[in-house]
Amino acid sequence: MRFQQFLRNAGTSALALAALLVAWEIAARVTRLNPSIFPPPSAIGRTLLRLAEPSGGRSILGLDIVSSLLRLGLGLAIGAPVGLALGLAAGINRYARSIVHPLVNVLIPVPPYAWVPLLLVWLGPGNATITAATALSAALPLAYTTMAGVRGIDRLQVWAMESLGGDKRDVIRHVILPGALASILAGLRLSLGQSWRTLIGAEFLAARDSGLGFLIYHAQQFLAVDTMFAGLVTLGVLGFFLIYWLVTVIEDRTVVRWGVMTRR
């Protein structure tokens, strides 16, 4: 029954999507607008294939995907531990909190794109600026939610650990980290989303020769809307896997399995 319902739902969705694509295709062909500016879906598909096709041993789209993902990965690898450390420190120590809390509160609502010109002045165009912007956007939400998660831990659990003879390390390892993990993972989801957006914006302004943002932005010089759409489709697919699927898998393996978090 469930499965049939799923099939019916998926069927309607597929039908609606197909109808939209067909209508777009027909509209683009019948109106005879410049196909470079209003490309039909078939042309976008062809462009996507052409970009993905290896030419001279290298695929342009593959190269852009790899360099975007490397920058994102590097940014996360730098930003997430920093954010986590700041959040943990601020959650545990009141003096650290008195410095980190106002800083994070002030910086968190600022659009991350606003840092890109500043970073461009400091680091110049290229990977350093993009990675730094991505790292910053990853660190802030994680610091915020980690701090909130640690502060939300029941004092009794800490006291219980201490009265059982646990030292500070035991408290952090066995009470604070598992207790705050659900918040930390929620923060990681926010961080991923935020740094994903920042990555594309920073690549618009600072990428020198590669990246999905670079691909989309520079298609503008040639009015190549089909290339832009090819980039956007890639962004949509990659972003879906990164932002929704990846974190969901991590959550399922950890907090959901431990019963700290329940899925609705």
Add this chain to the structure above:
Amino acid sequence: MQRPLERILPYAVFGGLLVLWQIGSDTGRLNPLLFPAPSKVVIALALGVVAPAKTGYALPVHVAHSLSLLTLGFIVGGVLGLCGGIAAGLSSLVYRSLSPILGFIAPIPAIAWTPVAMVWIGTGNPTILAIVALACFSEVIFNTITGVRSVPRLYLWQARSLGADRRFLFWHVLLPAALPSVLVGIRLGLAASWRALIGAEMFGGVAWGLGFVLYDAKQFYATDAMFAALLLVIAFSLALEQGVLRRVEYFTIERWGLARTLKA
């Protein structure tokens, strides 16, 4: 229970950093071009307000320009998202038809559409407006759908069995019950609009707005003006977050007892 040191520490740390920055920049230890002294930034900010001819940036006009585009785009995107969200929340046919398109749009950062919008609509304010509206739209529609779909069926049955007609059901049962989620959407939508606005102003080909000042000042290495614009962006981000969003939440759902915000 704040300890005295806790209260003084942030002022000491941030004040100390500012003083060091000022001294470093004045003595040339820090490159004043990359790290303009705080006093220079304040002067650039003041000049931008009082005597724009001297800095080249009439900051109040740029602020007014940004805020009006933000308001307009937020309203357009919010209303579209609200209507679409209610329609998709009520009718499963609409939901199933829209979901593949929405699922595709969601992981793509709104600003990634800027090059497409620039080719289709042309450079200038309408493009920025479209991007700001799109950013708001996707946040609002998702949360509205969630809100409407998660209204307990029991409420609807109960009201109907007491003789409520469709109109009453919509205005007095469905909408209030969906409101907390809708307000979350509006809140996220405003934040997303603001982010997208700053990004789109940087590469949307306009000559006004805070994002434009940031990027333009960077091009000319007018770093004091760039920092002044950054200060304004930070100030308005905070004002939006604390002044507008928190207050909206307080006056609506908190007062009506639908939700309580956590006091930090």
